[in-house]
Amino acid sequence: MEASGMRSLNCPVCDGKVDVPEDALEGELFECGSCGAQLEYYLEGERPKLKMAEEVAEDWGE
Amino acid sequence: MKIGIAYDVVRDEERQIVEAIRKRGHELVPFYVPSMVVKVNDSSQEKLDRLDFAFERCVSFYRALSSAALLEGKGIEVVNGYEVIRDCGDKLVTTIRLSSRGVPVPKTFVAFSRQKVIEAARELGYPVVVKPIFGSWGRMMARALSEDDLLDIVDFRESMPSPYFRVHYLQEFVNKPGRDIRSFYVWGEVPVAIYRYSTRWKTNTALGGKAEPAELSEELLDLTIKAAEAIGGGILGVDLLESSDGRVYVSEVNAVIEFRNTVRVSGIDLAGIMVDKTIEQIRR
Known part of the structure; x- marks a missing residue:
């Protein structure tokens, strides 16, 4: 994806700052530089947020 | 063109497809499925209108x-569509589709009870492979070297909560040369293939199998195409097993392909090929 501006979001685990590109797609994964949590970018309404990434489920994969 | 992509996790593969769509100047319409609400009998959802096609x-x-079913229900062409995903997702159905079109598959028996599994395995001959009919990345696949092993495996399977574990899919063990082949089919062509090497009998790259570029013979290219046509999708991953007796079998066909390791070792822009060939196909 093309580089563009970044925005800073809060890690839901440690409240640290995580930089997320402005053109990130919902569902993109990021790692918190402070605590190492795997985080998923999503929109709550129009509001960009991060949540803990979904764990691999039984029906995942090819 | 206006191209949709239905996804739930953005892996390398989705990044590559998104980049290929954007680089070619097409409009990308992402469908983040965990956030979707599809109004099945309401035609006013504009985002779903006027898409040329969508990747699943x-x-x-x-x-x-x-x-895929929901997007198709809205009149959108989905690659791959519901029926292809369903048939590839169920190993039993995949095997039936392939076998009925003359594609060589390992000898496969299906049984529905502990006693009949044992009888089937005696006829098949050990080792046998027991696979879940729904499953991925090699999970819950087991090899029984003896009847004792098989009884343990069946006992585990019959205590699983999911009823599909009581459908016992048994297959002859194909003695591979430490590798299998993942061959990629894109709308009638085979742009790339890899060997997947492993010291284990399971060669899935998700389990640590090592990818290397493969040059396929005409015979294996034809086999890939024949297998894909038996299933009917536009973009498929066909798994080939080379047996020590010189025969080659198709073991699985995958409808939502993973290709990051293939791109890494081959340098082939598979996402770009998927986008270009699908557009060509849609314009026909």
Whole structure:
């Protein structure tokens, strides 16, 4: 994806700052530089947020 | 063109497809399936209108199946569509489709009870491979070297909560040369293939199998195409097993392909090929 501006979001685990590109797609994964949590970018309404990434489920994969 | 992508996790593959769509100047319409609400009998959802087609890329089988059905229900061409995802997701159905079109598959028996599994395995001959009919990345696949092993495996399977574990799919063990082949089919062509090497009998790259570029013979290219045509999708991953007796079998066909390791070792822009060839196909 093309580089563009970044925005800073809060890690839901440690409240640290995580930089997320402005053109990130919902569902993109990021790692918190402070605590190492795997985080998923999503929109709550129009509001960009991060949540803990979904764990691999039984029906995942090819 | 206006191209949709239905997805749930953005892996390398989805990034590559998104980049290929954007680089070619097409409009990308992302459908993040976990956030979707599809109004089945309401035609006013504009985002779903006027799409030329959509790629189905959910890593979750049931999300892929459902979102493909929903998009198709709105009149959108989905690659791959519901029926292809369903048939590839169920190993039993895949085997039937392949076998009925004359594609060589390992000898396969299906039984529905402990006693009949044992009888079937005696006829098949050990070792046998027991596979879940729904499953991925080699999970819950087991090899029984003896009847004792098989009884343990069946006992585990019959205590699983999911009823599909009581459908026992048994297959002859194909003695591979430490590798299998993943061959990629894109609308009638085979742009790339890899060997997947492993010291284990399971060669899935998700389990640590090592990818290397493969040059396929005409015979294996034809086999890939024949297998893909038996299933009917536009973009498929066909798994080939080379047996020590010189025969080659098709073991699986995958409808939502993973290709990051293939791109890494081959340098082939598979996402770009998927986008270009699908556009060509849609314009026909």
